[in-house]
Amino acid sequence: MPTLARFYGIVIRMYFLGSEHNPPHVHAIYGEDTAAIDIRTGELIDGNLPTRAADMVREWIGMHRSELLEMWETQEFKKLDPLD
Numbered sequence: 001m002p003t004l005a006r007f008y009g010i011v012i013r014m015y016f017l018g019s020e021h022n023p024p025h026v027h028a029i030y031g032e033d034t035a036a037i038d039i040r041t042g043e044l045i046d047g048n049l050p051t052r053a054a055d056m057v058r059e060w061i062g063m064h065r066s067e068l069l070e071m072w073e074t075q076e077f078k079k080l081d082p083l084d
Contacts, residue, residue, distance in 0.1 A: 001027065004071075005060065007082035010053055012060065014068070016075045024072040028057045037061065039068045056083055 001015040004026070011029040024039040028049055035047035035054065042058040049057065060083045061068065071077055 002077040003079075004068075004077065005080045005082045007060070007084075008053075008056060010057060012057065012080075014071060014077065016072060024069055026057075026061065026068065028053070039065060039072065059083060 001013040003011055003013050005012045009030060013027045013029070014025075015027075023041075023045070025036045025045055026039060028035050028037060030049055030053040033047070033049050033053070035049045035057075036045040037043070037054070037057055038045055039061055042061055044054065063083070064080050067078075067080060
């Protein structure tokens with residue numbers, strides 16, 4: 001699973017397994033906590049993150065939504081700028 005960004009102890013990853021793996025989402029890892037978050041809505045799909053970490057991930061997704069959706073469609077992964 002490619003790592004797209006790292007910030008404030010949070011690691012963001014994405015992988016693609018075909019249409020059965022929808023909706024488009026990223027995986028966020030923060031310490032022992034992990035979560036899958038929908039790119040389009042910011043909704044938590046699976047797992048759990050502390051509130052502050054989840055808020056930062058949603059903010060980061062908002063900054064990179066179009067790039068993330070393009071990566072989801074093309075499977076051409078690249079590093080993205082972290083949240084400052």
